Amino acid sequence: MTRPVTGGGGGQSLFARYPRAGRREGLRHQMLRVRGRSVAWVPPLLLLLGIAVVDGYTAENFRIITWIVLVPGIAAALCGAWGTAAFAVLSLLAYALLDRAWPDEFQAGLPDFILIALGGLLATAACVVRIRGERNLLRIRGIAETIRRTVLRPLPMHWGGLDHAAVYLPADTYARVGGDFYDIQPGPHGTRVLVGDVQGKGLGAVEMMAAVLGTFRECAYHEPDITTVAERLEVRIRSHRDHIAALGRSDFDRFATAVLLDFPQDAQDAVDVVNFGHDPPLIAGPHGVRTLPTAGGLPLGLGDLVRPDVPTLPPVRRFPFAADETLLLTTDGVTEARAPDGTFYPLAVEVTRALTADPRTARPRRLAALVRDGVLRHSRGHLEDDTTVLAVRRI
Structure with missing residues (x-):
């Protein structure tokens, strides 16, 4: 399964110092x-x-x-x-x-x-x-944790030809389930990866998350074109919203930011990226850190807001991706983590500094642990939003 990073970088001591981040027990019981x-x-x-x-x-x-x-x-x-x-x-x-x-x-x-x-x-x-x-x-x-584990299925190691490591830290929101999601789906046309965040929290967010992941797992396996996968995700979001509106519920206007990746079989040194208004991915490797310029697309579910003559889907962009590099995807719980003085967590700067000190930090497990520990230190354990980190590398 996807490795929930627990070692390296002082993670255990950080959880002991900040028990609110990702643990059930309250501070009183810890003390x-x-x-x-x-x-x-x-x-x-x-x-x-x-x-x-x-x-x-x-x-x-x-x-x-x-x-x-x-x-x-x-x-x-x-x-x-x-x-x-x-x-x-x-x-x-x-x-x-x-x-x-x-x-x-x-x-x-x-x-x-x-x-x-x-x-x-x-x-x-x-x-x-x-x-x-x-x-x-x-x-x-x-119950909330069971729901998340049911929707976010465990992933085998080296799934789809990828070495991967994941971290999920829930915010202190009184057990309300967040909307962060991720998955890896191998298939005959290559391996596809999806990371995203549904707007809002609660069971409504989980319902939309389940709808998106179910569609992704089905079409990412069968569809040869990554553009078709992106279209199906957009259609699924809209149909889910129509269903919620028909039920008379007030939360039918949800949307989701997401990054869709395709590791094509015919290009072992490249990755295709479709960005639905999500934080751009980072690529970390021996030659440093670079941010993939993929911003600009609308979130899933908002394509009907543009004019008919304007493309609703963000373009598919291909980037070089070497075998010794790791692709890092995060939700806004990472980039919007605040220090007590109000400053945001400098993700690219911290990853660059760590790679300069030790190039082995680019390995998925170490990289995910680095980001997890950095967010906890920067925010002093006070997470404003659910935090998800996924690091993947070709085997």
């Missing part, structure tokens, strides 16, 4: 585990001990024993339901023992005892609600 064991009980326990010590060593006009009501509240945000209940009971016991240690005239008394008991009950109830919400969120994220 409260040491060597695989939960230490969520430590903060509320330290707070309980701190309140007890301060209350015991201060004067009678500075009683803070009632602050112990904060302990089950902190536990509700960090621990499980049983742990929160245990801290609620422990807080009551600590309050009773510490308060009775003072003379009668300085004791807080029954009203504060009731306050702490009520606070413990509310904290336990809030913890139960929180855990249910987290479980529902994980379930929704699991």
